[in-house]
Amino acid sequence: MFRGIKRAEGHKMAVSGSANPQEHWSGRAAFILAAVGSAVGLGNLVRFPYVAGETGGGAFVLFYLVCILFIGLPVLCAELMIGRRGGGSAVAAIARLSKSEGKSGIWTIVGWLGMISTFLILTFYSVLAGWVLHFVLLSIGDLAGAIGENGLGAISSPAFEAMSKDDISSQLGELLTQPVRMIIMHGIFIIVTIAIVMRGIKGGIEVAAKVLMPIFFILLLALTVSSLINGDAGAGFAFLFQPDFEKFGAALSDGSILLDAIGQAFFSLSLGSAMMITYGLYLSREDQIPGAARAVAFADTSVALIAGLAIFPIVFAAGLNEAAGFSLLFNSLPLAFHQLPFGGIFAIAFFIMTLFAALTSSIALLEVTVAIADGDVDVDPAKRDRRRVQGAIVIGLIAFGIGVANALSQVSGVETFFNTWHPLDFIPLFEGLVLLDLIDQLTANILLPLGGFLTAIFAGWVVSGSAAREELNFNSERTFKIWRFLCRWVCPLFVGLVLVYAAIIAPMLG
Structure with a gap:
């Protein structure tokens, strides 16, 4: 009985322990824009559409939506x-919730895993975003040069008109031979991220989301319409949405569907990384968590699908093969813009859109770690601003320093310590990987799945039913019971399978 009284008091403490009112999002729309911004990143634009097309088209998309519904949404609500x-x-x-439930403080490892993961991701994500910034400047410089030579009529010209196809497709390779430029681009991106995060929730992150995300959506829709008109819309739709059960069956039989669909559904929503736990801190009591979570999941999934329609019709129309990752972003797409009327305008718009997606994600990555300095309710409000500024600068500079090493690990054409160093070469999963690729693999295949697995366990088994019921405030008891069942059993099972496959089975299969 005594423990029950203490536990009830703990619940009351946790309920009253929300962030300072001045640190709340100004409204539901502000939260959704910021949360979608954190979730929508380079992966939505360059990985998901390709994986969907190569893993069964419409069959994969349907399976992915099921994963969002039964795995992504429950864990998003939980975080x-x-x-x-x-x-x-x-x-x-x-730590506070564990104490209120009378559980061990060992559960704080879930939070530490998320914070470590997001910090490590920031150290290489900002390098990749620096590459995007380089292509923004390259595209602007190309169009400005064309206008300078040929007048305003050059606006209707294709992108990189004065360059050969070989020169266009080798632009990323050329950047990788310029370590100083890579570091400068990385540094500019980190400085902008720090400047936004240090201004706080309302004055920094929320303002950035309200400005960047609407522009992002406008550019995405404009590029999609243009792609469907000027590109091969039929081939794009077929690649993304026409069911190919042979490809889907092959992915199902070798287990890769676990990474391709379940992993994408889970991590596309920034789950397992403590981002949504951190953004949840700033939700007011008036905001309904289930509705907000549904809006975020819908917007994030829509962006991933629409991005495919913005990209692949023009890629196919240009006679290029579909590709994944940065080969698509920095090789195939510049070649496609090279063959489009007004290609210079489209290239600038596309790379700015991609840069905005990267920036809103990096803001969330830095905020997760900075929140430990000022996000807790026990922090004296008078010290909050100073601690936030100090935390953003110090953590951002450390991320920049590690990012320099990550950038140097990608240098080609000249041998450096970092591009020949393979820190964990003795582990099969990390064999042959330089620093940036190692951190990418470590976070994607180990830390994030483990964090997501433990988060689902914590929400389903450690947080009491009464506390979760009160906080989530579902419309019906039945809906709450479904959520709790999914969080307790379904999510841990399938996220655990992703972890086992990525960390053990995939390296064995080669």
Whole structure:
């Protein structure tokens, strides 16, 4: 009985422990824009559409939507619930909830895993975003040069008109031979990220989301319409949405569907990384978590699908093969813009859109770690601003320093310590990987799945039913019971399978 009284008091403490009112999002729309911005990143634009087309088209998309519904949404609700009810950074929120439930403080490892993961991701994500910034400047410079030579009529010209196809497709390779430029682009991107995060939730992150995300959506829709008109719309739709059960069956039989669909559904929503726990901290009591989570999941999934229609019709119309990752972004697409009327305009718009997606994600990555400095309710409001500024600068500079090493690990044409160093070469999963690729593999295949697995366990088994029910406030008891069942059993099972496949089975299969 005594423990029950203490537990009830703990629940009351957790409920009252929300962030300072001045640190709340100004409204539901602001939260959704910021949350979608954190989730929509380079992966939505350059990986998901390709994986969908290569893994069964419409069959894969349908399976992916099922994964979003039964895995992504439940864990998204859980993370937002943990952040708001815990009233602190990922570590502080989980520590407070564990204490209120009479559980061991060992559960704070969930928060630490998320914070470490997001910090490590930031150290290489900002390098990749620096490459995007380089292509923004390259595209602007190309069009400006064409206008300078040929007048305003050059606006209707294709992108990179004065360059050969070989020169266009080798632009990324040329950048990789310029370590100083890579570091400068990386540094500019980190400085902008720090400047936004240090201004706080309303003055920085929310303002950035309200400005960047509407522009992002406008550019995405404009590029999609143009792609469907000027490109091979039929081939694009067929690649993405026509069911190919042979490809889907092959992915199902070798287990790669676990990474391709379940992993994408889980990590596309920034789950397992403590981002949504951190953003949940700033949700007010008036905001309904289930509705907000549905809006974020819908917007994120829509962006991934629409991005495919913005990209592949023009790629196919140009007679190019579909590709994944940065080969698509920096090789195939510049070649496609090279064959389009007004290609210079489209190239600038596309790379600016991609840069905005990267920036809103990097803001969330830095905020997760900075929140430990000022996000907790126990922080004196008078010290909050100073601690946030100090935290953003110090953590951002450390990320920049590690990012320099990551950038140098990608240098080609000249041998450096970092591009020949393979720190964990003795582990099959990391064999032959330089620093940037190693951190990418470590976070994607180990830390994020493990964090997601433990988050689902914590929300389903450690947080009491009464606390979760009160915080989530579903429309019916039946809906709550479904959520709890999914969080307790379905999500841990399938995320655990992703972890086992990525860390053990995939390296064995080669």
